[in-house]
Amino acid sequence: MATHAQTREQKSLEAKRARIQKEIKEINRLLFAEKKEKGTVLDQMDALDRKINMSQELIRVTNQQTNLLNRQINANVRKLAKLREDLTLLKDDYATLIQKSYQQRSQQNRLMFLLSSKDFFQAFKRLQYMKQYADHRKKQGEAIVKAAEDLKRTNTQLIGQRKIKEQLLADNKRVKDNLFKQINTQKELLRSIRQNESKYVAEIDKKKREARRIDREIEKLIRSAIASTNKKSGSADKNSFSLTPEAKLIANNFSSNRGKLIWPVEKGIKSQGFGKYKDKVYPGIIHQNNGVTISTDKDAVARAIFEGEVIEIMTMKTGQKGVYVRHGNYISMYYNLAEVFVKKGDKIAAKEALGKIYTSKFDGATKLKFYLYQDTKKLNPEDWVYQL
Numbered sequence: 001m002a003t004h005a006q007t008r009e010q011k012s013l014e015a016k017r018a019r020i021q022k023e024i025k026e027i028n029r030l031l032f033a034e035k036k037e038k039g040t041v042l043d044q045m046d047a048l049d050r051k052i053n054m055s056q057e058l059i060r061v062t063n064q065q066t067n068l069l070n071r072q073i074n075a076n077v078r079k080l081a082k083l084r085e086d087l088t089l090l091k092d093d094y095a096t097l098i099q100k101s102y103q104q105r106s107q108q109n110r111l112m113f114l115l116s117s118k119d120f121f122q123a124f125k126r127l128q129y130m131k132q133y134a135d136h137r138k139k140q141g142e143a144i145v146k147a148a149e150d151l152k153r154t155n156t157q158l159i160g161q162r163k164i165k166e167q168l169l170a171d172n173k174r175v176k177d178n179l180f181k182q183i184n185t186q187k188e189l190l191r192s193i194r195q196n197e198s199k200y201v202a203e204i205d206k207k208k209r210e211a212r213r214i215d216r217e218i219e220k221l222i223r224s225a226i227a228s229t230n231k232k233s234g235s236a237d238k239n240s241f242s243l244t245p246e247a248k249l250i251a252n253n254f255s256s257n258r259g260k261l262i263w264p265v266e267k268g269i270k271s272q273g274f275g276k277y278k279d280k281v282y283p284g285i286i287h288q289n290n291g292v293t294i295s296t297d298k299d300a301v302a303r304a305i306f307e308g309e310v311i312e313i314m315t316m317k318t319g320q321k322g323v324y325v326r327h328g329n330y331i332s333m334y335y336n337l338a339e340v341f342v343k344k345g346d347k348i349a350a351k352e353a354l355g356k357i358y359t360s361k362f363d364g365a366t367k368l369k370f371y372l373y374q375d376t377k378k379l380n381p382e383d384w385v386y387q388l
Contacts, residue, residue, distance in 0.1 A: 013065045019387075020058045023269055048182060048189065049280045050271065055179045062172045069165045076161065080154050190281060200281065208287070214322075214335060214369070215290050217314060221324060222331060222376055225311045240375035241329040251328020254306050261305045261385045262350060264334055264370045265357070268296035270388055271367065274380040291333070291371035292381045292388060298366050301341075301353045302334040305385065310346045310354075323354045330379075333371040 226241055235242035243251060254261075272293035279285035306327050314322035314335070322335035323342060337355035342348060359366040372379040382388045 009068060013061055013068065017058065017061045017065065020054055020061060023054055048185060052179065052182050055175055055182065058175055059172055059179070062168055062175070066165060066168050066172070069161055069168070073161050073165065076154055076157060204279070204285065204287075211289070214316070217316070218290075218322075218333060218335075218371060218373075219376065221312050221314060222373060225324065225326070225331075226375065241326075243329055247328045249328075250307065251330060254327040254330050257306065258384050259386065262303075263294070263385055263388065264302055264305050264332070265294055265296045265300055265368055266303065268294045268300065268368070270382075271295040274382055290378050291335075291369055294368045294370060296357060296366050296368060298359045298364075300357050300366055300368075302337060302355050302357055302368050304348050304350055304352045304354055305332050306350050308332070308348060310342045310344055310348060313340055313342075313344055320358050321355065325354070329375050331373040333373070335369040335371065336367060 223238060227238055230237055230242045233242045233244075241247070270292055272289055274289055274292050276286055276288050279287060302323070304325055306325075308325040308327040310323060311326045311331070312324040314324065316322075319338075320335065321337040321340050322333055323337065323340060325332050325334075325348065334354055336358050338358040340355040341353050342355070348354070357366050357368050370381055372381045372384055
């Protein structure tokens, strides 16, 4: 039972390790591509910080795997010693058995042993004894073969575990070496930023103004959509949708899929999560993200996370567009689109393409800003979308 539990734990750790390695690879491919395009120092700092955190997590998981393997190796070493001891005893017992059998055979013939019985009952008992003795010899032989096979299998398993451990240790060393380089790069970037503090602060202010402008526009359009829908049903509620039976069904289905909804892009990584977070350079500065930011490939398409209806298309002064999709009393919003493939009133299915995501001409970054609301209440998309 303990072995099975360890195997399950090992598989779970390996899956987690593979996921972290994949995410680090995506960070290198998507986020660090911005450096080639002269991305902002703010974006570079965010990308580097995320990679350092993921590298530290990878080291931690790999250490857990190594520790688990050490326990398994030690258990197998003890098992190997016990199997060798058992095999030696079995072979000694079998040798004694064969020797006695030979001595008995030379002293008197089996047939004479039976014929010398006093009566039929004694002959029958002697026949049973001879049969049991032969069966015991056979079982002893089979036990030796099985013990030898167990010994060989455990030894092979032990060799394999030691090879895996060596590989894990080598991988960890490589990750630690890279982490050291990343930390040094981060320190250099920090020095560069602090030498140009005014430029950095200007970038922060610009991003904050843009975020506030988008948030105001989103809330305005959601309230407008609620008012428009409720007016048709005769409701004066300004904060929540008045739901038809069909809309209730969609809302219930959406709610029951919490934590299982698909990503709003086919491929990508979360480059900024939901909620408040400290500035990487000046921890005293607090930022707020009311959605999540997902970095993806150039020409990538935003897709609907669930069936619903397009209730609004937003276009900002900068030209970027946003699509609002209603799912009962839930709204998913996909912002930073260069092109839109749907129109207001369209009924759409999960995974349906909504628009092409904008790629910045300044830094080459392709980022989708994804928001989720229940009526006018902001929701954390990380709680709803699978492994976001």
